[in-house]
Amino acid sequence: MPVKPESGRTTAAAEGDVVIFLIGLRINRFWAVHRWLPLMWAMPMMLRELSRNRSLGLLHHILLAQNPWTFYVVQYWESKEKLLTYAAAPDRLHRPWWARLNRYARNSRGQVGIWHETYAVPKGSYESIYGDMPPYGLGKAYGTRPLRDGVQARERLAG
Numbered sequence: 001m002p003v004k005p006e007s008g009r010t011t012a013a014a015e016g017d018v019v020i021f022l023i024g025l026r027i028n029r030f031w032a033v034h035r036w037l038p039l040m041w042a043m044p045m046m047l048r049e050l051s052r053n054r055s056l057g058l059l060h061h062i063l064l065a066q067n068p069w070t071f072y073v074v075q076y077w078e079s080k081e082k083l084l085t086y087a088a089a090p091d092r093l094h095r096p097w098w099a100r101l102n103r104y105a106r107n108s109r110g111q112v113g114i115w116h117e118t119y120a121v122p123k124g125s126y127e128s129i130y131g132d133m134p135p136y137g138l139g140k141a142y143g144t145r146p147l148r149d150g151v152q153a154r155e156r157l158a159g
Helices: 033-052 080-088 094-107 138-142 153-157
Strands: 009-012 018-027 058-067 070-077 112-121 144-146
Touching: 009 138, 018 033, 018 080, 018 138, 033 058, 033 070, 033 094, 033 112, 058 138, 070 080, 070 138, 080 094, 080 112
Parallel strands: none
Antiparallel strands: 009 144, 018 070, 018 112, 058 070
């Protein structure tokens, strides 16, 4: 079913700092399915947990494939504190998977690669524009508002 785009140009309605978390997996040895497949299953389980309980702080996520071997998720978080709290919570899915991942890393001999990057971006250090499309990325996480005519990227970056 086609998604109806918003008419005109919009920008993300984020007001303060934003937190963007990237996490990914690279299959280095396709035949080592027992090493990478459980890790691929773990992420959707954690995303479901986070989506069912919005108070944990995940605002939005996007699943992406860079190529047939590299997969990643872009996550938009309410705050870095909520991201770190979720990561360390003993009663949430991340903690046991993190321990399992560390065991895999010690024994995988390079069969699967993992990575993550966290960006805590202060107000005035991000900007967005969406033209004739539904909310996406930062705009999906924080909502959108109409873009004022004549406002340039430099002004949006200044807050």
